[in-house]
Amino acid sequence: MKEGESRKRKRRRRHNNNGKPQDQESYQSKSTAKTTAKKHKQDTVKNNEHHQTSAAAASAKRPKPSSFLDKMRARLSGGHFRMLNEKLYTCTGKEALDYFNENPALFDMYHSGYQEQMSHWPELPVNIIVKWLKDHSPSLVIADFGCGDARLAKSVKNKVFSFDLVSNNPSVIACDMSNTPLNSSSVDVAVFCLSLMGINFPNYLQEAQRVLKPSGWLLIAEVKSRFDPNTGGADPNKFSKAVCDLGFAPVSKDFSNKMFIMFYFKKKEKQKSKSKEIEWPELKPCLYKRR
Secondary structure (H helix, E strand, C coil): HHHHHHHHHHHHECCCCCCEEHHHHHHHHHHHHHHHHHHHHHHHHHHCCCCHHHHHHHHHHHHHHHHHHHHHHHHHHHHHHHHHHHHHHHCCCCHHHHCCCCCCCCHHHHHHHHHHHHHHHHHHHHHHHHHHHHCCCCCEEEECCCCCCCHHHHHHCCEEEECCCCCCCCCECCCCCCCCCCCCCCCEEEEECCCCCCCCCHHHHHHHHHHHHEEEEEEEEHHHHHHHHHHHCHHHHHHHHHHHHHCCCEEEECCCCCCCEEEEECCCCCCCCCCCCCCCCCCCCCCCCCC
């Protein structure tokens, strides 16, 4: 009897409560643990891959800090340029001179924006004028009204008087272009390269007429849209007539460039007394669009 009970107890110890052998239970437990660990590892890898993919996508969408800041600086610079550009087109030369004298840094800001705008032009009018001058005598004395960075003076062998509102260069004379320090009949060529900007631009041309020698040249390059009557611009023939009434003779004009036009005049040998008021056409401001 005791022997039978002992055998029963041994059999019970070898089985679990469900009647399964203990070694089988241990094996299944270990197998289940391995499967769970493997699945957890796979889920972890998938989660990591998902996070990495999401992070990479977010990083790709986010602009690089330096690129973003450069774009913001360019946008701010462009906004300042357009404001200053409009200011110059809608005030007198004297007002513009006073404005930049109060804050010369604005002049640098304006010219930085101007150069950025010019970088989009396929051809620059100053290069046309430089070529014209190189085809003529290097002994000709030149007055560059609204010289900017004085590129004209740097590009030719001629003696050049460079005028603008602010002088950041020893060769540039800061002044109101309607009142330069030049003597009358002292220069051979007067140049206005995109610089008939003030509302009193006729005064600039009157000053050019004063300082030019008889038979001296007047070269004008201007934005083409300012002389397109179909879009509110001035009639180029009326402008040419007004310049002739000032004491010049027309030589030629060039409308072949899509961005700007060129006028070539010569000062008449004999000047008539000014008996009537000259009718100058209005030159609309050249306002650049946001890029």
